[in-house]
Amino acid sequence: MDPKDATQSASCSTVCVNNPHLDAMKDDILYHFSLGTRTHDLPNMFGDVKFVCVGGSPWRMKSFNEYIAAELNMEDPKSEYPNICAGTDRFAMYKTGPVLSVSHGMGVPSIAIMLHELIKLLHHARCTDVTIIRIGTSGGIGLEPGTVVITKQSVDATFLPKFEQVILGKTVVHNTDLDQSLAEELLQCSKELNQFETVIGNTMCTLDFYEGQARLDGAFCSYTEKDKQDYLNKANKAGVCNIEMESAVLAAMCKLSGLRAAVVCVTLLDRLKGDQLSSSHEVLQNYQQRPQILVGSYIKKQLRARAGRS
Amino acid sequence: MDPKDATQSASCSTVCVNNPHLDAMKDDILYHFSLGTRTHDLPNMFGDVKFVCVGGSPWRMKSFNEYIAAELNMEDPKSEYPNICAGTDRFAMYKTGPVLSVSHGMGVPSIAIMLHELIKLLHHARCTDVTIIRIGTSGGIGLEPGTVVITKQSVDATFLPKFEQVILGKTVVHNTDLDQSLAEELLQCSKELNQFETVIGNTMCTLDFYEGQARLDGAFCSYTEKDKQDYLNKANKAGVCNIEMESAVLAAMCKLSGLRAAVVCVTLLDRLKGDQLSSSHEVLQNYQQRPQILVGSYIKKQLRARAGRS
Numbered sequence: 001m002d003p004k005d006a007t008q009s010a011s012c013s014t015v016c017v018n019n020p021h022l023d024a025m026k027d028d029i030l031y032h033f034s035l036g037t038r039t040h041d042l043p044n045m046f047g048d049v050k051f052v053c054v055g056g057s058p059w060r061m062k063s064f065n066e067y068i069a070a071e072l073n074m075e076d077p078k079s080e081y082p083n084i085c086a087g088t089d090r091f092a093m094y095k096t097g098p099v100l101s102v103s104h105g106m107g108v109p110s111i112a113i114m115l116h117e118l119i120k121l122l123h124h125a126r127c128t129d130v131t132i133i134r135i136g137t138s139g140g141i142g143l144e145p146g147t148v149v150i151t152k153q154s155v156d157a158t159f160l161p162k163f164e165q166v167i168l169g170k171t172v173v174h175n176t177d178l179d180q181s182l183a184e185e186l187l188q189c190s191k192e193l194n195q196f197e198t199v200i201g202n203t204m205c206t207l208d209f210y211e212g213q214a215r216l217d218g219a220f221c222s223y224t225e226k227d228k229q230d231y232l233n234k235a236n237k238a239g240v241c242n243i244e245m246e247s248a249v250l251a252a253m254c255k256l257s258g259l260r261a262a263v264v265c266v267t268l269l270d271r272l273k274g275d276q277l278s279s280s281h282e283v284l285q286n287y288q289q290r291p292q293i294l295v296g297s298y299i300k301k302q303l304r305a306r307a308g309r310s
Numbered sequence: 311m312d313p314k315d316a317t318q319s320a321s322c323s324t325v326c327v328n329n330p331h332l333d334a335m336k337d338d339i340l341y342h343f344s345l346g347t348r349t350h351d352l353p354n355m356f357g358d359v360k361f362v363c364v365g366g367s368p369w370r371m372k373s374f375n376e377y378i379a380a381e382l383n384m385e386d387p388k389s390e391y392p393n394i395c396a397g398t399d400r401f402a403m404y405k406t407g408p409v410l411s412v413s414h415g416m417g418v419p420s421i422a423i424m425l426h427e428l429i430k431l432l433h434h435a436r437c438t439d440v441t442i443i444r445i446g447t448s449g450g451i452g453l454e455p456g457t458v459v460i461t462k463q464s465v466d467a468t469f470l471p472k473f474e475q476v477i478l479g480k481t482v483v484h485n486t487d488l489d490q491s492l493a494e495e496l497l498q499c500s501k502e503l504n505q506f507e508t509v510i511g512n513t514m515c516t517l518d519f520y521e522g523q524a525r526l527d528g529a530f531c532s533y534t535e536k537d538k539q540d541y542l543n544k545a546n547k548a549g550v551c552n553i554e555m556e557s558a559v560l561a562a563m564c565k566l567s568g569l570r571a572a573v574v575c576v577t578l579l580d581r582l583k584g585d586q587l588s589s590s591h592e593v594l595q596n597y598q599q600r601p602q603i604l605v606g607s608y609i610k611k612q613l614r615a616r617a618g619r620s
Contacts, residue, residue, distance in 0.1 A: 019531040028527065031587045032416075059399045089369045090416065106342075106400065107419025109555055113519045119529035157476040166467045167521045168533060168541045207517075209423045211477045217338065219429035220566055221329040223478060231478045245419055256530055277341045 013129045015122040016258045028124065030117040034087030037124055045084075046125035050098040051299050052118065052132040054111070055291075056246070058092035058103040064135065064292050065094035065101040071296045072097060072303065099299060104134075104246065108207060111246040115253045122259075131182065131260040133298075135291035138203070138244040139213060140267025141236045145279065146287045148196060148294060150183045151203040151263035152239075154247035157212065159204070159238035163248040174252035176205075179260045186262055189298045196290050201241030203263060205248035213243050215275040232271055242267050264291040323439045325432040326568045338434065340427040344397030347434055355394075356435035360408040361609050362428065362442040364421070365601075366556070368402035368413040374445065374602050375404035375411040381606045382407060382613065409609060414444075414556065418517060421556040425563045432569075441492065441570040443608075445601035448513065448554040449523060450577025451546045455589065456597045458506060458604060460493045461513040461573035462549075464557035467522065469514070469548035473558040484562035486515075489570045496572055499608045506600050511551030513573060515558035523553050525585040542581055552577050574601040 022028065027038040035042070053068075055061050062081070069075040074097050084093040091114055092103045102118060104111040122130055140147055153161040154176040163174045183200050190198035210218025214228040235243075247263045254261035266287045268277055277284065332338065337348040345352070363378075365371050372391065379385040384407050394403040401424055402413045412428060414421040432440055450457055463471040464486040473484045493510050500508035520528025524538040545553075557573045564571035576597045578587055587594065 017529045019526070019529060021526040021531055021535070025527065025586075027586075027588075029586050029588060057399050089367050105415045105417075105420055106423060107415075107417045109417025109517045109519070109522075110415055110420050112517075113416060116520045116528045116530075123529070158479045165518060165521065166516070168524055168537060169468045172532075206476070207419045207422075208475060209419070210426045211475065212419075214478055216329075216331040217335065218426045219327045219329060219433070219563070220426075221331055222482075225331070227478060234479075253529070276335075276337075276339050278337075278339060 015119060015127055015130055016256070017120060017123045018256060022120070028120060030121055032088060032090040032113050033085045033093065033117050033121065035085070035121065042121060042125040046100065046121060047127060048098050049095070049100045049122065049125065049127050050130060052100045052102060052130060053135055053295060054102050054104050054114070054132065055135045056104060056106050056137070060288065061092055061101040061103045062094060065096055067292055068099050068101070068296050068299065069096040071300050072099070098303065107245045108205070108249045112249045112253070115250065119253065119257045119259070132254055133261070133295050134246060134250055134263045134265070135295050136244055136246065136263070136265040137268050137288060138242040138265040139269055139271040140242045141232055141240055141271055143199070143241060143267050143270060144197060145267055145269050146196060146290065147267050148190065148198040148290050149203060149242040149265050149267060150186050150198065150200045151178055151247055151265070152180070152183060152200050153177055153202050154205045154251045154263065155202050155238070155240060156248065157204065157206055159235060159240060163252040175255060176248050176251040177255065178251050178262055182260050182262045186264060186294065186298055189301060190294050193294065193297055195293065198294065199241060202239040203247045203265065204235055204240045204243045206243060206245055209245065213271070217275045229272070236272070243271065264295055266290045325429060325437055325440055326566070327430060327433045328566060332430070338430060340431055342398060342400040342423050343395045343403065343427050343431065345395070345431065352431060352435040356405070356410065356431060357437060358408050359405070359410045359432065359435065359437050360439060360441065362410045362412060362440060363445055363605060364412045364414050364424070364442065365445045366414060366416050370598065371402055371411040371413045372404060375406055377602055378409050378411070378606050378609065379406040381610050382409070408613065417555045418515070418559045422559045422563070425560065429563065429567045429569070442564055443571070443605050444556060444560055444573045444575070445605050446554055446556065446573070446575040447578050447598060448552040448575040449579055449581040450552045451542055451550055451581055453509070453551060453577050453580060454507060455577055455579050456506060456600065457577050458500065458508040458600050459513060459552040459575050459577060460496050460508065460510045461488055461557055461575070462490070462493060462510050463487055463512050464515045464561045464573065465512050465548070465550060466558065467514065467516055469545060469550060473562040485565060486558050486561040487565065488561050488572055492570050492572045496574060496604065496608055499611060500604050503604065503607055505603065508604065509551060512549040513557045513575065514545055514550045514553045516553060516555055519555065523581070527585045539582070546582070553581065574605055576600045
């Protein structure tokens with residue numbers, strides 16, 4: 001191998017921070033994780049991480065950590081699985097072997113804070129070959145509730161695959177493509193599982209849950225039922241399978257840092273038929289486990305394949 | 311009094327939902343609170359609420375609830391102050407007499423979900439004369455850390471007092487003025503307390519904590535230290551005293567629903583001098599209590615004045 005190729009390949013597999021100022025900092029405080037380079041031995045704590053699973057709810061990420069520990073036969077019956085971010089209530093973080101589970105709250109700004117600090121954490125910990133997967137919930141469009149959607153592209157409220165960010169008062173536009181081979185591998189995994197319907201499609205990412213997603217049941221609504229249906233039908237025709245609130249910035253930031261990324265969300269309802277989450281607690285709980293089951297199975301398969309190669 | 315005036319006055323003091331579709335709903339599920347009109351007697355649970363205090367962190371809102379209970383001599387030494395939203399981990403909610411304390415997570419989308427459901431809750435509970443105050447943390451510009459800022463106007467990243475929302479793919483612009491008399495009353499209250507510096511000024515509301523606030527310490531940074539200083543100095547000249555991530559949508563939504571609203575944030579650092587929150591835990595804890603102390607004192611004074619009048 002040409003030495004230049006080796007360098008490129010090595011630099012590709014690490015987690016890129018694109019910030020020349022970081023090197024000059026003596027200490028880096030990851031404030032919203034309550035972690036830092038001076039106070040914590042990040043390479044020792046996180047150096048072996050290969051998969052990061054993220055989701056809005058701290059309870060769901062705790063439960064995913066317990067699920068993956070059992071799947072990988074790494075559960076410790078005596079352990080309570082400590083929350084690594086116990087010093088703060090902004091995010092929750094759990095770890096089992098090479099799998100890190102982190103909550104990100106609701107909406108683009110919340111997950112962006114988490115991702116900035118997660119990317120720095122993976123960089124400081126000198127992690128390599130990291131895959132990040134969001135396991136979330138969403139509203140479906142024209143799909144049976146409970147269907148799992150693997151995102152092809154994250155699109156905005158005008159159905160365009162872009163994420164706009166304001167830096168120093170100026171708008172910067174980012175691409176929101178996700179890793180297509182990872183999406184295909186996840187779809188294949190779901191076919192093998194054969195437990196629930198899974199599709200690959202576009203995901204609309206909005207900044208608001210009510211009017212931003214054409215709901216009729218918010219505190220305010222300035223449009224008619226027909227306006228709503230027209231908009232959602234237009235989205236459907238543009239290839240939008242589901243709507244959630246975090247995929248755009250996850251796609252953009254993971255692309256910028258060279259992380260393989262996927263978004264796997266279950267649809268809790270069909271938005272063409274309603275707005276309220278009126279299914280029973282048990283049904284919604286069952287749906288919410290589907291992305292966990294799929295991603296758990298994928299991680300297990302990947303780790304087995306790697307163990308077989310080594 | 312002219313009967314027309316009486317009607318206007320009564321309708322002004324209730325909480326307005328501007329949504330003709332709500333009346334047609336048999337049941338309204340406030341999903342992210344795990345509450346609903348069919349499952350909960352909202353007028354009985356919340357009908358007496360006069361003040362709603364909101365803040366990002368669930369721990370802080372729990373602690374504020376305990377603080378206000380002690381201030382109002384309404385503490386119950388036997389009670390654990392149950393989290394009213396215990397059925398979900400999206401938001402936390404506590405109540406002491408006429409004061410409701412609710413967490414809202416980080417960023418505009420997260421607080422917007424909370425506010426949609428809070429405004430519907432107050433409407434369903436037939437609450438009247440409600441004041442809502444955000445007690446938060448922020449980065450200051452040119453102020454001594456620990457200074458409390460009462461927001462005059464919430465401005466965007468170009469220093470304009472507006473909030474842009476996308477509805478059915480189209481941008482709608484809202485005004486972000488806050489209640490000036492409430493701001494003045496809070497400032498007066500802080501003068502009487504005489505415990506810490508408090509100012510009235512503009513607050514910049516951003517969608518990102520790192521590049522969106524001109525920080526040099528995120529995972530990515532595409533500008534120089536000089537670019538950062540120039541931008542923050544421009545903000546300073548435009549009257550921006552502090553930067554946070556929720557005030558714009560709070561101002562816009564409270565205005566639309568006829569709620570008196572204020573934003574009271576402490577500055578944890580001076581952004582002209584740095585980016586990282588490197589003060590000790592104790593110092594930051596002390597700063598974070600300041601908005602609580604000020605708002606607690608204000609509520610106590612208001613309730614005394616009302617009791618005196620009745």
